[in-house]
Amino acid sequence: MWKHFKFDPHSINLSCHTDVKLNEFDTLLHTEWDRALAQNLFTFQIDNQVKQRVLDGDLHYIVELNPSRYEKRRLPYAFEHVITPFDKNKFNFNKIKNEEILFSLDSEQQTDKHLVIINNSPIRSYHVLLVPDRQLEQTQISTIDSILFALEFITSSAHPFIYVGFNSLCGYASINHLHFHGIYMPDRLFLQTIVCSPFHTKSNCYLHDFFDTEAFAFEIKSVNDFDKVARYVYKITNYLTQSEIAHNLSIVKGDSFSVVSEPALRIFIWFRQPKIGIKPMDRCNFACLELSGYVFLRYAEVFDDLTELELRENINGIALSSELRIKIKEDIKHLLDQ
Template sequence: FDTLLHSEWDRAVTQGLFIFPIDYHTKRRILEDGDLQYIIEFNRDRKEKRRVPYPFEIVNAPFDKKKFNFNKIKDEEILFSLDNEQQTDKHLVIINNAPIRPCHLLLVPDRQLEQTQVLTSDCIVFGFEFVASSAHPYILAGFNSLCGYASINHLHLHGMYSPDRLFLQTIKCSPFHAKSNCYLSDLFYTQAFAFEVQHVDEFHRIAQYVYKITNYLTSNNIAHNMTIVKGDSFSSSENVLRIFVWFRQSVINGKNFDRCNFACFELAGYMTLHSEDVYNSLTESELCQHMNDIALSSEEQKRIKDDVKSLLDELV
């Protein structure tokens, strides 16, 4: 899997399919003033040269054929398909032509169906399979809803190799819903529901739990992000897949803040910065404050958590 991914990525680089040259020696540092070991990298090109994100005001907007979507990409941008031999185009792995870092990919399920950027159970399983297929310990996949920094309204996940361990791989979480084995990541004001997958045969069951939550968030116009990483079990010494679903304040019309913007990778422990000044001066304490600033009110969070408990009760 990893050999194929890298060889296909190198082919795309050789064919000049990217908007800007790929920097394999980008500046990187770990924020040392706290315990998270948060990773930041400097990438000016992505801010200046990427396609301007489309503005969104609601979490579930209709598909617009006139706007960019993944049916408009070149065939050469497809790296491979994560499918059995009978279905060679159902789960596509394609390049991000304005990548955060080398091997920043997009995972596109059933692109011909023109699904909006709303998670499906099948798409969640696709993310599980992508991460589980790799031998790399720091691979991750993630989803951004509209108003949660998705820039394209055509269903996709992001995939990437992190350059180092992410705090999300080991962070402790609190028990939340025992029957579904759901946990709560509550280190920050901005909280996340968390699940773990220990075996491949659990993929579809856990995906149903995750989907139940994301479908609720979408239906209630609540911006959200999902990240899938390899890491420690919440309750044992086993290695598992960890899945986090954040519920957060909406970002209307793709607004970018000067210092920190949080999508699925940034919430996991990795951030790319386009300002050298911010790159040089950012501290973990400042970053955590910005992360706390995107939290919903305590009243909204309580309502969401109560509703999610009821939804999970229906499934188990």
Template structure:
């Protein structure tokens, strides 16, 4: 049986400006991940010194690195045409993995099968893991309030300033229809950790990331006592998007408060064009991580030549029409009013 880490509400860290350090939680994650490497559980040899650079022709501090192995050797992603598809037991899911691929469980109780942290067998970078809530329930890749709480606890438990958790819906680059989030140490501070957002809905403390054409709803978590309430608000929005077949991505990071000088957890929900049937673009593809400020490039020529302005052009192409965005925002305001 795998290990269990008890979430400690008294040792949370919301700062994205601390030194890159590790605590007991980080050490467990890294140690168990390295043990999985020694057992040969990954699809390729992980490069701990991948090429990396910052797109420095603008002010975003956008980070890219080079990883050709992942695209070539990962499991072929399933093709999806709709955001909400029932779970299919005949396809790959996380109840089919080896026990050795489970690193440990995380929650504030002692349930060793509730919130699992497992390896991503085709990692984007070292220590890339998957967060799988209630694996035995075989839930499809549809956001629940509980999985948002899991993501918040995962990020808050770490001492590292650049740990991120995120989720991609179907048609927004989820590759498996079994509920999961990604967890990863990014190589530097992502722009979504500090970028200013506009007030969107005062009553619910909801903000809007509107610096780019594909916009995102945003919440800030100031204290762990808010995990459940804000996760419910996030779920209300993602449930609306799912029911209306609108592709979306979610990211949870440490960052600046939108409204004060405090450190908070930031939660973003992008609503964007659907990518159906696993379509890939030649230069840039955007899931939650790429929308947030970090992109892994499979092609060295693209890695060497990509600029921030070009990246932003590709990102902006994901936006829904102005009319559709307005309709979504109006609907979400009505949701949050009630």
């Protein structure tokens, strides 16, 4: 049986301004990931000397070259709808080997509920997947419980640049079985400190409107905020799902939106144009990571000449029409009023 880590609500980590990188949680994750690596459970080996650069510009985009991720990973499934029935015949997390499970995480001792597993085609070293209640065969639609799992995961880590992300179907999710990504970033992302505009006072919701592709944003300053904010986030993701609107979600440690120099978790929910079916990748995709300030690439020539201006133009290019964006924001205000 795999190991278990008990979430401690009294010792959560929120700061992105610290030199402390590892604690007991991180050590367990790293140790178990290294064990899986030694057991040859990955489709390829991550090169620890991976090429990396930071793009010139205001956002300091982090770019890394990782051709193996594209060439050796399982072929992503093609999806045409955000809501798609679960298919037992396709790959799902009930088909993985037990050795791929690193540990379970919750405040009790439910060893088969919230699982942290390897991504066998990792973007970076120690890239993991968060799989809640896998036996329920939930489709790739976020739930309150899965959002709470993501919050417990990221605040259990001491690392200032740890990241949790979610892609809906048609928002670059490749598997229709509920999961989030957990990744240790190499440096601070712009998303951790960027200023956002007040959007809805009652729910303390903000708007990340630096791009035409906008995102709703919430902050968490205490474990007491977990449940309330998870429910607000779910209201928005459920609305987007039921409206068949592709979306991405990111959770990072960062600065409070409302109080200068106060640490807080930041949660972002983007609404964007869908990516339908499988399309050839020429330069880069635009899922949760790319929207957040980190890009991994297949081709060396793209790595060498990609610019922040190109990224910003492409992110603006996946925005929904201004009319639909206005409608979505008005609908969300009404939802958050309830």
